[in-house]
Amino acid sequence: MTVTGFPEPNPRPPICVLGLGLIGGSVLRAAIKSGRVGWGYNRSPEAVTCAQSEGFDAGTDLEEALRRAQQENALIVIAVPMPAVETMVQAISTYAPDCPITDVISVKVAVREVIYQYGLLKNYVGGHPMAGTSESGWSASSAELFTDAVWVIAADTDMNPAVWTQVAQLALDCGSVISPAQSEEHDAAVARISHLPHLLAETLALVGANGGDLALRLAAGSFRDGTRVASTAPELVRAMCEANSTALVAALNEAIDTLTSVRESLGSVQSAQNLVEQGHSARQRYETLTKTVEGIVGVDFNDPDWVWQLRTAGQTGAVIRSALPGPNNP
Amino acid sequence: MTVTGFPEPNPRPPICVLGLGLIGGSVLRAAIKSGRVGWGYNRSPEAVTCAQSEGFDAGTDLEEALRRAQQENALIVIAVPMPAVETMVQAISTYAPDCPITDVISVKVAVREVIYQYGLLKNYVGGHPMAGTSESGWSASSAELFTDAVWVIAADTDMNPAVWTQVAQLALDCGSVISPAQSEEHDAAVARISHLPHLLAETLALVGANGGDLALRLAAGSFRDGTRVASTAPELVRAMCEANSTALVAALNEAIDTLTSVRESLGSVQSAQNLVEQGHSARQRYETLTKTVEGIVGVDFNDPDWVWQLRTAGQTGAVIRSALPGPNNP
Numbered sequence: 001m002t003v004t005g006f007p008e009p010n011p012r013p014p015i016c017v018l019g020l021g022l023i024g025g026s027v028l029r030a031a032i033k034s035g036r037v038g039w040g041y042n043r044s045p046e047a048v049t050c051a052q053s054e055g056f057d058a059g060t061d062l063e064e065a066l067r068r069a070q071q072e073n074a075l076i077v078i079a080v081p082m083p084a085v086e087t088m089v090q091a092i093s094t095y096a097p098d099c100p101i102t103d104v105i106s107v108k109v110a111v112r113e114v115i116y117q118y119g120l121l122k123n124y125v126g127g128h129p130m131a132g133t134s135e136s137g138w139s140a141s142s143a144e145l146f147t148d149a150v151w152v153i154a155a156d157t158d159m160n161p162a163v164w165t166q167v168a169q170l171a172l173d174c175g176s177v178i179s180p181a182q183s184e185e186h187d188a189a190v191a192r193i194s195h196l197p198h199l200l201a202e203t204l205a206l207v208g209a210n211g212g213d214l215a216l217r218l219a220a221g222s223f224r225d226g227t228r229v230a231s232t233a234p235e236l237v238r239a240m241c242e243a244n245s246t247a248l249v250a251a252l253n254e255a256i257d258t259l260t261s262v263r264e265s266l267g268s269v270q271s272a273q274n275l276v277e278q279g280h281s282a283r284q285r286y287e288t289l290t291k292t293v294e295g296i297v298g299v300d301f302n303d304p305d306w307v308w309q310l311r312t313a314g315q316t317g318a319v320i321r322s323a324l325p326g327p328n329n330p
Numbered sequence: 331m332t333v334t335g336f337p338e339p340n341p342r343p344p345i346c347v348l349g350l351g352l353i354g355g356s357v358l359r360a361a362i363k364s365g366r367v368g369w370g371y372n373r374s375p376e377a378v379t380c381a382q383s384e385g386f387d388a389g390t391d392l393e394e395a396l397r398r399a400q401q402e403n404a405l406i407v408i409a410v411p412m413p414a415v416e417t418m419v420q421a422i423s424t425y426a427p428d429c430p431i432t433d434v435i436s437v438k439v440a441v442r443e444v445i446y447q448y449g450l451l452k453n454y455v456g457g458h459p460m461a462g463t464s465e466s467g468w469s470a471s472s473a474e475l476f477t478d479a480v481w482v483i484a485a486d487t488d489m490n491p492a493v494w495t496q497v498a499q500l501a502l503d504c505g506s507v508i509s510p511a512q513s514e515e516h517d518a519a520v521a522r523i524s525h526l527p528h529l530l531a532e533t534l535a536l537v538g539a540n541g542g543d544l545a546l547r548l549a550a551g552s553f554r555d556g557t558r559v560a561s562t563a564p565e566l567v568r569a570m571c572e573a574n575s576t577a578l579v580a581a582l583n584e585a586i587d588t589l590t591s592v593r594e595s596l597g598s599v600q601s602a603q604n605l606v607e608q609g610h611s612a613r614q615r616y617e618t619l620t621k622t623v624e625g626i627v628g629v630d631f632n633d634p635d636w637v638w639q640l641r642t643a644g645q646t647g648a649v650i651r652s653a654l655p656g657p658n659n660p
Contacts, residue, residue, distance in 0.1 A: 130550045150548055179547050189545035193538045197552035199602065200530050202609025203588045207581055208523045209612035213647030215519035216619045217509050218480055220460045222527035223616075225555045230613035234606045245600045251537055252593040256586060258533045263582040266575045272529065276564045276571070279532025282539035283560035286553075289546045317543030 012036050012173070013100070013166060016069040017077045018088050020047040020058060022132065023104045024079025025141025028056060030174035033143040038074075041065035043084075047138035062088075066095035075166050078103035078111070081236075082243040086114050093118040100163040102127045102170070106190060107243045108154060108183035125167045126154040126183060128190070129176055136233055144175070150319065151176035152186050155311040161301040169323060177293070178320040180310035191247035196255060198229050198237050199248075205230040294318040342366050342503070343430070343496060346399040347407045348418050350377040350388060352462065353434045354409025355471025358386060360504035363473040368404075371395040373414075377468035392418075396425035405496050408433035408441070411566075412573040416444050423448040430493040432457045432500070436520060437573045438484060438513035455497045456484040456513060458520070459506060466563055474505070480649065481506035482516050485641040491631040499653060507623070508650040510640035521577035526585060528559050528567050529578075535560040624648040 014037035039057035051058035131149040151171035205227040262275040344367035369387035381388035461479035481501035535557040
C-alpha cells in the first residue's frame with residue numbers, strides 16, 4: 001500500500017466530552033494535558049464537582065455544553081454507556097447539529113445506527129480506545145490511560161475525511177496509536193478479544209467457586225489471572241456484552257464448539273492434543289504480533305479509495321503512529 | 331474441631347528427589363536451603379551437570395540414588411511427569427522398598443493407583459505444591475518457588491501418620507502452608523482451578539487468533555491475562571490435563587453448560603445478567619478467601635479420626651502453617 005500525507009488539523013478544535021467516567025474523564029485529562037482546550041458534561045454532579053475541584057471545566061448542563069460546542073465548532077466525544085447514547089445524540093441533533101462527533105464506546109455498529117437515525121452520520125467518525133481498568137468513574141480516570149494503547153477509528157464508507165483527521169488527531173494527542181477498522185469488523189474483533197474474555201472469566205470464577213472453599217484455596221496463578229476481569233463492575237460488563245450480542249454469540253459458538261471438542265477427546269482417548277497445540281500456537285502468534293507493529297505512514301485523502309486503504313491496512317494489524325504534514329498543513 | 335500437637339519429625343530425614351525439573355529442582359533447592367540433606371536423580375544429564383556445577387548432589391543413576399535412600403531411610407520425592415511415574419515406582423519397589431514416599435505431581439488419584447499396584451501404599455502420602463511458572467526445567471527452578479504457596483498433602487484413609495508428618499514437614503521447610511485434601515477431592519478441585527483455566531486460556535487464544543491480525547492487534551488486558559497460561563509448553567499442559575481427564579471432563583461440562591446458557595440469553599433477550607452477576611460474586615468470594623486464611627493449629631495422631639479431622643478442615647479452606655512440638659518431639 002502506498003499512502004502519503006496525513007493532514008494534521010491546524011489549529012486543533014476544542015473538545016466537548018459527554019460523560020466523565022473512566023474513559024471520558026481520561027480523554028478530557030489527556031487532551032487538556034496535550035495542550036488542547038476542552039470541557040466536559042456529566043449527568044451526576046459528583047464527578048463534576050471532583051473535576052471542577054481539580055481545575056477542569058465541567059458541568060451538569062447538557063444543553064449549555066452543546067450550545068458552546070456548536071459555537072466553537074468543538075469535536076464532541078460521546079463517552080456515556082451504550083444505554084445513554086440515544087439521549088446524547090438526540091441532544092446533539094438539537095443543540096450542536098453541525099459539530100464533528102466521535103465516541104469512545106466499546107461497540108461501533110449500535111452507536112452508528114443511533115447516529116444514523118438522527119441524521120448525523122455526515123458529522124460522525126466512531127472510535128474505541130482499547131484501554132481500561134477494572135475500576136470505574138472519574139476518580140479512576142487518568143491522563144496516561146491511553147499511552148501506547150491501540151485506539152480504533154472507524155473505516156466506514158461515506159465518512160467525511162475532515163472529521164476523520166480530527167478524530168485521529170485526538171487519539172494521537174492522547175498518546176495512542178490508531179487501528180483503522182470497519183465498524184462491523186471492529187465489533188466482531190472485540191467480541192473475540194474483549195467480550196468473550198469477560199464471559200470466560202465469569203464462567204471460570206463460577207465453576208471454580210462451585211468447587212467450594214477447598215478449590216478456591218488451591219487456586220494459584222492460572223485461576224487468578226483467568227478470573228481477573230470478573231472483578232469488573234457487573235453493569236459495565238453487561239453494557240459491553242449486551243450491546244454486542246450478535247457478534248458475541250458468534251464468538252461464543254466458536255468457544256463452545258472448541259470446548260465440546262476437547263471434552264470429547266479427553267473423554268474418549270484422554271487427549272487434549274489438538275486444542276493445546278493450537279492454543280499455544282495462537283498465543284505465540286499474539287506475542288509475535290505485539291512485538292512487531294507495522295506502521296501506516298499516511299493517508300491520501302484525495303484518493304477516492306482512502307477508506308479502503310485504511311481498512312485493508314488495519315486488517316493486517318498495521319497502525320498509524322503519527323500525523324504528517326498534509327495538504328492543509330505544510 | 332479440637333486438634334492439638336503436630337509432631338515435628340526429629341531429626342529430619344534426608345530427601346531423595348527423582349526428577350530435577352522446575353518442581354523437583356525447586357524442592358531440592360528449598361530443602362537444602364532449609365538445612366536438610368538431599369540428593370537428586372535426573373534421567374537426562376543436562377540438568378544433572380547444571381545442578382552439580384551449582385554444588386548440588388545429583389546423578390543420572392537411578393539405582394544408586396535409591397539404594398542410598400534405602401540405606402539412609404530418606405524421604406523419596408517423585409517429581410517426574412505423570413507418564414514416567416510407573417518407571418520410578420517400579421524402581422523404588424526394587425531398590426528402596428522401605429522408604430517413605432511422596433510426590434509433587436498435579437494429580438493424586440492416578441499416582442496413588444500406581445503406588446498401590448506396586449504394594450507401596452503403606453509408605454506413601456501424596457502431595458502437590460500449587461506453584462509453578464510457564465517456564466520449565468532445572469534452569470527455571472528456585473528455592474523460593476514455594477514460599478507462601480499452598481501445598482496439598484493427601485488426607486486419605488490408611489495413611490501412616492509417621493510418613494504424613496515427614497511429608498508435611500518438608501512442605502513447611504520449603505516455605506509453604508499445607509492444605510489437607512482427599513486425593514479425589516484434590517483432583518476435582520484442581521480440575522476446576524488449574525486444568526480448566528488452561529483449557530479456557532487455550533480456547534480464548536484460538537478464538538482470538540481466528541479473528542486475524544486485526545483482532546489480535548486490538549487485544550488488551552483481558553485477552554493478555556486470559557491467555558497467559560497458553561504460553562506454557564504444550565507437553566506440560568497435556569500431561570496435567572490428560573492425567574486428570576475424568577475430573578476435567580466434569581468441570582468442562584459445567585463450563586460448557588454455563589456458556590451455552592449465556593449464549594441463549596444473549597441471543598434471545600440480549601442479557602448476560604445471570605452469568606455476569608454470579609461470576610462477579612464468585613470472584614469476590616475468591617478475593618475474600620485469599621485475605622482470610624484460617625489456621626489448623628495441630629493434629630492429634632492418637633485420635634483414630636485424625637485423617638477425617640484433616641479432611642474436614644481442608645474442606646473449609648483452612649491450612650497448617652507450622653509444626654508444633656508433638657509426643658515424640660517435646
